[in-house]
Amino acid sequence: MKKKNRTFGVIGLGRFGYHVARTLAQGGAEVIACDVDEEKVREVSEYVSLAYVLDATDAKALKESGIANVDTAVVSVGENIEASILIVVQLKELGVKEIVAKAVNPLHGKVLEKLGVDRVVYPEKEMAIRVAHSLLAGEFIEEIPIGEKHSVFELKAFDFMLGKTLRELDVRRRFGVSVLAIKRGENLIVNPMGDEKILPGDILVVLGTTEQLSTMASQ
Incomplete structure (x- = not known):
């Protein structure tokens, strides 16, 4: 049986909502996107499954869009905190399984x-935080947080690693x-394996903390 694609409402x-919707759609998900701005809806419409111009604080319009049936709804309403809160309440009442919401400050986040x-x-x-980490690590390319620390x-292999095996480097x-x-x-x-030699141009995928990477980068 073919696995059902996950469905999302954005x-x-x-900028944040647009890139979330586009990336989800390009990843194979079914996406329903909406905004009160017709131009923004038009821009994202070529990527997503459905795109609507609507006021998401209107429970009836939200329900008719089909967002009530998605697996996850992403609330990315700009600086309008009141609208953000009202939309979340509407989604909860509609029974949306999972809600992700953008907050503009800690107080807004606590309310959500x-x-x-x-x-x-x-x-x-x-x-x-990610930019700061990249500056600290120097050769850093990408980061995927998996816990608090x-x-x-x-990251690009550091110069001191080149020509040495993992056993010789003993980075753990x-x-x-x-x-x-x-x-x-x-x-x-x-x-x-331990006898794998690090070559120029190698990209390493490593598990650690920013502090550990900074120490390693200083070698």
């Missing part, structure tokens, strides 16, 4: 949590960092 199509939002995101704060990082003992994989051109070496 409410509010500013009290309303039962499953995940509150702070886009500017999270992006600022630990993340999976993609020296820095507390685990090498999960090595990207070498089109090839991906998963769970590399």
Whole structure:
């Protein structure tokens, strides 16, 4: 039996909402997107399954859009905190299974949590943290947080690593960092062995903390 694609509703199509909707759709999900701004709806319509110009604070319009039936609704209404809260209340009453909402400040986030939002995101704060981490790590490319402190990082192999094997480098003992994989051109070496030598151009996929990566980068 073919696995059913996950369905998402994205409410509010500013920069954050637009990119969430487009990325979800490009990832194969079915996406219903809506905004009060006709131009924003037009821009995203070529990517998503359905796009509507509507006021999401209107419970009737929200229900008719089909968003009540999605697996996850993402509320990305700009700085209009009142509208954001009202939309979340409407979604809860419609029985949406999972709600993710953008908050503009900690107080807004606390209110959303009290309303039962499953995940509150702070886009500017999270992006600022990722940029800071990239500056600290130097050769950092990408980060996927997996806990309060630990993340999976993609980074260019540091100069001190080149020409040495993982056994010689012993980064787990020296820095507390685990090498999960090595990207070498089109090839991906998963769970590399100790005798694997690091070559120029290698991209390492590692598990660790920002502090551990900063220590390793300073070698």
